[in-house]
Amino acid sequence: MSLTLSAPTAAATGLREGAFGNAVNLVCRECGTTRDLGPFYACAECFGPLEIGYEFGNVTREQIEAGPANIWRYKALLPVPDDIAESPNLEPGFTRLLDAKNLAAELGLKKLWVKDDSTNPTNSFKDRVVAIALSAATEFGSKVFACPSTGNLANAVAAAGARAGIRTVVFIPSNLETPKQVNSAIYTENLIAVDGNYDDVNKLASEIAGEEDGWAFVNVNVRPFYAEGSKTLGYEIAEQLGWRLPDQIVIPVASGSQLTKVHKAFGELVKLGLVEDKPYRVFGAQAEGCSPVSVAHKAGVDAIRPVKPNTIAKSLAIGNPADGIYVLDIARETNGAVEDVTDEEIRDAIVLLARTEGIFTETAGGTTVGVLKKLVETGQLDPELETVVINTGHGLKTLDAVTDRVGARTTIAPTYDAFVAAGIA
Numbered sequence: 001m002s003l004t005l006s007a008p009t010a011a012a013t014g015l016r017e018g019a020f021g022n023a024v025n026l027v028c029r030e031c032g033t034t035r036d037l038g039p040f041y042a043c044a045e046c047f048g049p050l051e052i053g054y055e056f057g058n059v060t061r062e063q064i065e066a067g068p069a070n071i072w073r074y075k076a077l078l079p080v081p082d083d084i085a086e087s088p089n090l091e092p093g094f095t096r097l098l099d100a101k102n103l104a105a106e107l108g109l110k111k112l113w114v115k116d117d118s119t120n121p122t123n124s125f126k127d128r129v130v131a132i133a134l135s136a137a138t139e140f141g142s143k144v145f146a147c148p149s150t151g152n153l154a155n156a157v158a159a160a161g162a163r164a165g166i167r168t169v170v171f172i173p174s175n176l177e178t179p180k181q182v183n184s185a186i187y188t189e190n191l192i193a194v195d196g197n198y199d200d201v202n203k204l205a206s207e208i209a210g211e212e213d214g215w216a217f218v219n220v221n222v223r224p225f226y227a228e229g230s231k232t233l234g235y236e237i238a239e240q241l242g243w244r245l246p247d248q249i250v251i252p253v254a255s256g257s258q259l260t261k262v263h264k265a266f267g268e269l270v271k272l273g274l275v276e277d278k279p280y281r282v283f284g285a286q287a288e289g290c291s292p293v294s295v296a297h298k299a300g301v302d303a304i305r306p307v308k309p310n311t312i313a314k315s316l317a318i319g320n321p322a323d324g325i326y327v328l329d330i331a332r333e334t335n336g337a338v339e340d341v342t343d344e345e346i347r348d349a350i351v352l353l354a355r356t357e358g359i360f361t362e363t364a365g366g367t368t369v370g371v372l373k374k375l376v377e378t379g380q381l382d383p384e385l386e387t388v389v390i391n392t393g394h395g396l397k398t399l400d401a402v403t404d405r406v407g408a409r410t411t412i413a414p415t416y417d418a419f420v421a422a423g424i425a
């Protein structure tokens with residue numbers, strides 16, 4: 001019934017020998033059917049999503065530790081060629097894992113780490129996924145590097161494309177925050193604002209990808225490659241913890257790809273013997289104004305009902321999340337949960353993280369930290385267990401979210417008397 005294709009040869013596919021490293025094929029996540037590596041994203045048998053299959057061989061900690069301080073130290077675990085580090089790219093990854101003692105104390109947690117991905121080249125975790133997609137697009141000989149985006153992805157695609165010297169076209173919902181628009185337009189002359197929400201933009205991108213030759217839409221037709229980039233977050237967390245897995249992890253959910261792949265990464269590390277196997281709990285974070293996965297989790301149902309997003313967490317505003325059902329599975333399997341918070345709670349959490357740890361996060365990070373707080377308060381997360389929370393983006397991109405919360409305490413004359421009178425000391 002299911003058709004199994006043999007592994008590709010460079011000659012058969014026109015691809016460079018070793019173009020995808022240890023990756024050997026594309027595997028359907030629904031029915032397991034495999035096919036040759038290529039710019040494909042849907043199963044020919046059942047239309048299920050495809051993901052990358054590997055034959056890793058022997059990968060050691062020493063080999064990884066000898067690599068560069070960016071995602072390419074994990075190249076043996078990614079669908080990239082061996083010489084990937086020499087290609088023109090933004091070298092994302094290996095971001096800080098901060099021991100968040102103050103926030104932990106504030107929330108009543110014994111041990112909390114913040115994985116701070118706001119320090120990536122374009123200030124969000126999206127630089128990771130885009131780097132892998134760019135490598136794939138290059139190997140496929142694509143002439144346009146494109147994406148539908150809620151903002152951060154467009155920034156990352158436009159910047160990486162500029163550095164690689166490939167034409168970029170990025171599509172965004174027209175109501176996006178000005179800083180996110182400028183952060184794309186500075187790198188590309190092809191920022192296209194679409195009258196509609198992200199799900200409309202995504203549908204348009206799929207249509208263009210089907211009609212136009214040579215367009216690599218990072219999160220559409222090269223999505224299996226793109227998605228693998230999120231695994232590096234999981235690898236880094238484990239390596240930075242001293243080659244072990246955390247007990248609990250809180251991850252934001254837009255399409256659900258990141259959460260799914262961090263879980264995949266932990267599983268691979270166990271399988272390769274790079275970390276010890278142990279139970280860990282995965283928690284997903286959404287904004288109440290776009291919480292289709294959280295709603296399904298709480299209702300205990302398997303189907304995710306698409307919603308029309310209405311939240312300040314625009315980078316998470318995907319009403320019809322492609323990997324939502326896999327997020328549900330993982331949360332249930334690992335004894336985790338998917339939770340959501342209101343826009344007010346998101347704003348509070350942005351300020352909380354800034355005031356406790358000196359980290360300015362965007363609304364997505366406010367969502368994740370807000371959900372962490374709620375999970376503790378509702379007893380869903382065990383305060384005794386070691387927890388990691390991922391900050392995926394930078395607050396300078398969503399300044400508007402907090403401009404009515406913070407600002408100058410007072411304005412005074414430039415005199416010592418005025419300082420004393422203001423009661424600041």
Ligand SMILES: *Cc1c(COP(=O)(O)O)cnc(C)c1O
Binds near residue numbers: 153253254315365393
């Ligand atoms: C894209 C994005 C996410 C989550 O993305 P997934 O689609 O779930 O992989 C989280 N945070 C930020 C800041 C993002 O831009």
Ligand SMILES: [Zn+2]
Binds near residue numbers: 029030033044
């Ligand atoms: Zn299938």
